[in-house]
Amino acid sequence: MKTVSMRLPKAITHHDQWQVVELAGVHRVLVISDLHIPYHDERAIQLAVRAGRERSCDTILINGDMMDFYAMSSWETDPRKRNLVGEVNAGRLFLQSLREYFPRARIVLKEGNHEERWERYLIKKAPDLLGLPEFSWQSVFHLDKYRIEHVGERKPIRIGKLIVIHGHEYRFNISNPVNPARGLFLRGKTHAVCGHFHQTSQHSEKRLDNAVVATWSIGALCDLHPDYAPLNNWNHGFAIVDVSPKGEFQIDNFRIIDGKVYR
Numbered sequence: 001m002k003t004v005s006m007r008l009p010k011a012i013t014h015h016d017q018w019q020v021v022e023l024a025g026v027h028r029v030l031v032i033s034d035l036h037i038p039y040h041d042e043r044a045i046q047l048a049v050r051a052g053r054e055r056s057c058d059t060i061l062i063n064g065d066m067m068d069f070y071a072m073s074s075w076e077t078d079p080r081k082r083n084l085v086g087e088v089n090a091g092r093l094f095l096q097s098l099r100e101y102f103p104r105a106r107i108v109l110k111e112g113n114h115e116e117r118w119e120r121y122l123i124k125k126a127p128d129l130l131g132l133p134e135f136s137w138q139s140v141f142h143l144d145k146y147r148i149e150h151v152g153e154r155k156p157i158r159i160g161k162l163i164v165i166h167g168h169e170y171r172f173n174i175s176n177p178v179n180p181a182r183g184l185f186l187r188g189k190t191h192a193v194c195g196h197f198h199q200t201s202q203h204s205e206k207r208l209d210n211a212v213v214a215t216w217s218i219g220a221l222c223d224l225h226p227d228y229a230p231l232n233n234w235n236h237g238f239a240i241v242d243v244s245p246k247g248e249f250q251i252d253n254f255r256i257i258d259g260k261v262y263r
Contacts, residue, residue: 021157023059026106029159030057031239033166033195034220036068036114038090041236044221044256048238049101051254051261055240060098060105061157063195063218064112064166067091072117075228092141099146109143110151112196113168160247163188167196167217179203180217193218193241193251198234200255216253 023029030052035045052060070077071084098107118137122130129135137143137150151157157164167174167184174183174194179201184194191214198220206212219237236256243249255262 033063036222044236069117072121112166160243167194
């Protein structure tokens with residue numbers, strides 16, 4: 001029988017180059033998340049980056065929500081606290097300082113849900129500016145100047161055999177039964193680490209073939225008592241991931257408590 005093909009309209013994809021971003025050739029990665037600049041915690045950030053430099057990290061991964069973008073929030077906000085110019089300038093200063101602190105390291109900035117407020121704001125308030133290079137992340141935050149790589153579109157990042165996501169990427173967010181790491185395990189079913197929940201946790205399970213799958217969530221580096229959630233179970237923290245040439249990894253998931261770093 002002769003094969004007959006249907007005539008179909010040309011398909012359109014949402015993301016032409018959607019794929020996992022491979023961080024190849026890295027050996028030791030400092031993973032920091034949820035700074036929420038300008039609502040960051042200066043002491044916690046200092047402790048995290050100091051640990052990264054003392055342990056000679058060759059890569060710094062900012063795993064989402066570096067910025068808070070309070071002024072762009074769709075939630076009801078206090079107009080007295082909205083200062084977009086101040087927020088952007090604070091973010092620029094942080095990236096400049098990070099590059100000065102790690103002059104030779106590879107620095108990767110992944111978007112979290114708060115960074116997505118930037119494009120969402122343009123879509124709603126200034127759609128004619130969409131697509132202009134001057135309003136891109138590279139331009140506004142001087143990423144090319146500071147040699148910082150940008151990862152958007154909710155793309156996962158792979159470090160060896162470890163997948164890194166911010167934590168908001170799933171259509172229906174990661175549930176939080178027991179702790180965020182277990183919720184990540186139930187959705188991802190692979191070695192993975194996330195931020196987003198501002199909480200340090202770990203979970204592992206053995207599969208039927210005796211392979212062990214482990215997941216982690218890392219703490220935040222922001223103010224732990226914001227107006228919208230003054231009572232919570234958040235903690236400060238960061239992670240350092242060592243990767244072998246074969247992709248095997250070892251993750252140290254650090255907590256920061258009262259100005260001290262604990263493994």
